Amino acid sequence: MNIAVYGATGHTGRLATAELRARGAEVILAGRDEGKLKAMADELGGARVRQAALDDPAALRKLAAEADVLIHCAGPFTHTGRPVAQAAADGGCHYVDHALEQHHTAWMYAEMDARAQSAGITMVTAMSFYGGLGDLLAGAVAAGMSEVDRVTVAYAVSDWMLTTGAKGTAELLFADTRRITYTDGAFHVGDVEPRNAVYPFPPPLGPRSMIAPLPSSDVVTIPRHVTARRVEAQLTADTFSDERAFTNEHVDAATRAGSHFTVAVQVVTADGNRAGQASGRDLWKESAVASVEAAVRLADGRGPDRPGVYGPAQAFAAAPFLRDLERLGLLTLTLPEPPAPS
Incomplete structure (x- = not known):
């Protein structure tokens, strides 16, 4: 499994990364600060690093194209949600986010469902x-x-x-x-x-x-x-x-x-x-590991039968x-x- 963690150097991102590595997944450390990402990779004894700013859609798409699943941990999602979700759809990888913001979640259903279906991917929002x-x-x-x-x-x-x-x-x-x-x-x-x-x-x-x-x-x-x-x-x-x-x-x-x-x-x-x-x-660890559970299921083909946008209990038997x-x-x-x- 190649799973990218966007916002990997934050608290939730670090918890998600640790859980993924414990499960034997290949983790791609991603985010906006290349220096912090490389320092984290050194702490872990080596890991792929991909710097991708929110205003660099090409870099975000390249990141998504490398991954089977992208876990988005870098809030506030009011500011960060759209470019990363759009990149996941453009790059053709499954997507899980930690958003608790109502308007981001509503936007995901309204704007990303058709794009996810077209890309053949599952996007799980609000796994926080x-x-x-x-x-x-x-x-x-x-x-x-x-x-x-x-x-x-x-x-x-x-x-x-x-x-x-x-x-x-x-x-x-x-x-x-x-x-x-x-x-x-x-x-x-x-x-x-x-x-x-x-x-x-x-x-x-x-x-x-x-x-x-x-x-x-x-x-x-x-x-x-x-x-x-x-x-x-x-x-x-x-x-x-x-x-x-x-x-x-x-x-x-x-x-x-x-x-x-x-x-x-x-x-x-x-x-x-x-x-x-x-x-x-x-609660931070609960949130991080729940997103890893979701990502691993999607990577293993244990997600919904139909591509699209889902909340947690829609995507998986609760x-x-x-x-x-x-x-x-x-x-x-x-x-x-x-x-x-x-």
Whole structure:
């Protein structure tokens, strides 16, 4: 497998690279800073390096033409998403990104699906912790359910230290006045007044005060595989009240790995509800390894039957994918029993 990691010298890129090499993949270190890429290659004892600036489409296409799969780790995707995704389609390689930005994900569906089909490739967007894990959980919990009234994804995160890229992404998200929401069975775009909510996490967390709605990509992806009237994501209010989140962007990798998370999903119908959750430590590693799992499946031909653009739970069977992440020690799952065959 030849798998390119764009943004390889960043925190998530390094985690993805380490996981790929542990699995015996040939990794191409790619990004904008050739000096940092070469230094990383030396640290690893040798690796292919490809410098490709975002404003150099020829270099990006050349990179994509070399790879079986390209994992895009360099956010904010509001700025970096389009040129790298377009290059993947032009170069004919599968693509996985870590975007949690709603508008990038919506753009991928609207603008890149036809191009991906024409190129015969699969593009998986929003394979991140925020957005991606919620999407997979919603797919697993809602499997076999119909006439869903509401899907709520609740993120409880503590001790989260943002990287420079993640800090930039967070600032863009919370300043966005054109948020995408999904209510009454349809997408809406516009200013949304945040509100306080309470989500009933099971013990030991218990009910928590939440920021709602969270402008994450799962609100864009979930309605494409779960028929629901309303989809909303929420985040624990105290996640950003910890000033370290925004001030410790240069901490070492071991400190950054100290985050703890629980992601819960509740699916409500007229007849009742079903719920599931995933808990773990180090959301950065969960995100990186999930993207590697996706990339390896695509390289092995274990992706969707039809080329195009997909969210995580559209591209892969959600419950088995999550169980694989659990087997790797990334999280602990609580999922409802699958519905009995009719």
